[in-house]
Amino acid sequence: MSSDVKYRAGARVAEVSGELIALSNQLHADPELGWQEHRSSAAVAAVLAAHGFAIEQPYLGVETAFRAVRLPAAATAFTVGFLAEYDALPGLGHACGHNLISAMSVGAALAVAAVADELGIAVEVIGTPAEEGGGGKIVLLERGAFQNLDLALMAHPAPVDVAEARPFAVTHWHVRYDGQAAHAAAYPERGVNANDAFLVAQLAIALLRQQLPAGVRVHGVQTRGGEAPNAIPERTEGRWYVRAETTEQLLELEQRVLKCFEAGALATGATLTVTPESERYAEMRTDEAALGHYRGNAVVLGRNFDVDPIAATMNRASTDMGNVSQIVNAIHPYIGVGGEASNHQPGFAAACVGAAAERTLLDGATALAWTAIDVARDRTT
Structure with a gap:
């Protein structure tokens, strides 16, 4: 292997930097929610197609997913997959920086593709919709995606650089109570107050938190509470997340939280319906050797x-990268964009474009590409 292979990969990121920045800016200016990212996924795939990647879209029956593949000229010795996320947040746009994730993964893929023939590396980019609560990677995983990869990797924007992801396992629920509407002044005895059911449940959850293990999280929002102050609410709805250190711990915690929602139904006579919004997100199983390479490469870049x-x-x-990591060697480092805002704040969306974000984009693409090259070299020699 040529001694300057990583240098040439890094130079390739610099060569396509204008395209990567333009892609990131395009996604940022046109945010789309999970499962609706038609323009975003098409834009990411189009850049890869323009550089010779074969595109499969839709992928595995998911309209806003895609798979882009570039095979080496000779036999494949190692297959690397860069994962792209591009869904935005309701009301906040790209306040989690998924525009940068896509651009970094595209940049890394183009960089590795530039040296793939001499290394025997097959390069893939998998466009994965609906990370923000929809579990797009889990749907793809269940349909056979990712399992041919020797390494799956992506980098996620954050306020500061953190090498190792330690995500909570999480359950996403839609919660609904159905009661009986009635005039609140004239016929209150005829009503079954679905809003009271939600209030009882939230109070029960608040009291439960004192007895929960350190580090677990239970949180949510009520999205519908009633329509008029003089009408007893007949339906209320909300979205709730339960998080724990491991999937095993999560399963136990779910039952305790469900009893709180059942208490609301029992106290008021309302009917409770709890519907999962996706499969559970798992904890991360990090490829420590690959992460060590990433850390070293990132430090070299400053x-x-x-x-x-x-x-x-x-x-x-x-x-949902945690679920991928349960079956494929994977890393999910965080790369800093600076500033005072943190993810899921309006200020963080603003921090994901501009000069500092562009530096983060190019550093992330380069570090991911170098890491893929290092791991491929380690595992094929």
Whole structure:
């Protein structure tokens, strides 16, 4: 293998930097929610197609998923997959930086493709919709995606650099109570108050938190509480997440939280319906050797992992990449964009475009590409 292979991969990122920045900006300016990312997924796939990748879209029956493949000229010795996310947040746009994730993965794929023939590396980019609660990767995983990969990797924007992802396992629920409407002043005895049911459940959850193990999370929002103050609400709805350190712990915690929602139904006479919004997100199983390469490559690029631990907690955020990591060697490092805002704040969306974000994009693409090359070399020699 030529001694300058990583240098040439890095140079390739620089060559296509204008396209990568334009792609990131395009996604940022046109945010689309999970399962609706038609323009976003098409834009990401189009850049790869323009550079010779074969595109399969829709992929495995998912309209906004795609698979882009570039095979080496000779036999494949190692297959690397860069994962692209491009869904936005309701009301917040790209306040989790998924525009940068896509651009970094595309840049890394183009960089590795530039040296893939001499290394025997097959390069894939898998476009994965609906990470923000929809579990797009889990749907693809269940249909056979990712399982041919020797390494799956992506980098996620955060306020600061953190190498290791330690996400919570998480359950996403839609919660609904159905009661009976009635005039609140004239015929209150005829009503079954679905809003009271939600209030009882939320109070029960608040009291339960005192007895929960350290580190678990239970949180949510009520999305429908009633229509008029003089009408007893007949339907209320909400979205709730339950998080734990492991899937095993999560299964136990779910039952305790469900009893709180059942208490609301029992106290008011309303009917409870709890519907999963996706499969459970699993905890991350990190490929430590690959992560070591990423850390070293990022440091060479000037990234700094000596950060305030309080600012570094984005690495606890749940992700469906955890499910991929249960069957494929994987890493999911966080790369800093700077600034005072944190993920899922309006200010973080603003931080994911501009000069600092562009530096993050190019560093991330280069570090991912170099890491893929390092791991391929280790595991094929």
